[in-house]
Amino acid sequence: MFIVFDGIDGAGKSTQINLTKQWLEGRGQSVETLYDPGSTELGKSLRQLLLGEHEYPIDVTTEMLMFIAARAQLVAEKVRPALAAGKIVLCDRYTFSTVVYQGYAGGLPIEKIWQANQIATGGLQADLMLLFDLPADVAFSRLGSGLDRMESRGTAFFEKVREGFLTESKRFPVGVEVVDATQETEAVQATI
Secondary structure (H helix, E strand, C coil): CCEEEEEEECCHHHHHHHHHHHHHHHHCCCEEEEEEECHHHHHHHHHHHHHHCCCCCEEEEEEEEHHHHHHHHHCCCCHHHHHCCEEEEEEECCHHHHHHHHHHHHCHHHHHEEEEEEEECCCCCCCCHHHHCCCCHHHHCCCCCCCCCCCHHHHHHHHHHHHHHHHHHHHHCCCCEECCCCCCCCHHHHHC
């Protein structure tokens, strides 16, 4: 089973993915936890370029292609082998993120991003995508001061991201569950 944890920055994805892994392993399940981008050597390098502080700008199309390149490597190197081995795969971000961040918030054509994702993943979709929904101002306040390149784009950017996630979740009513991330950590985990 392939489960994706996605949503606006600051919604608690990392916390929930770790709690879910512990819960599943406590029930005897074999679990692989992955991050998109980041769980491969290529993904780590691209993540540093994409999210680190840089003196040079990255065009939104280049940004989208870098995220999708990292995802292609992740699927080939980690996701498909883990699924083939019978593991439950928990992934922090996946295709929706690129559609939302570079499409809805970045202005690129949504359908073109979906097409690029389709090529990169060989059509592999999550069995379940948990979308952690949180108002943009609340999410932004949770981030603190050490903001990465994406997080530093401000509340207006986050509003577009949230709107994009909610819009796309309605386009895919099967396999996408919206989780109220304004709740306490334990309540969110109980929902999951």
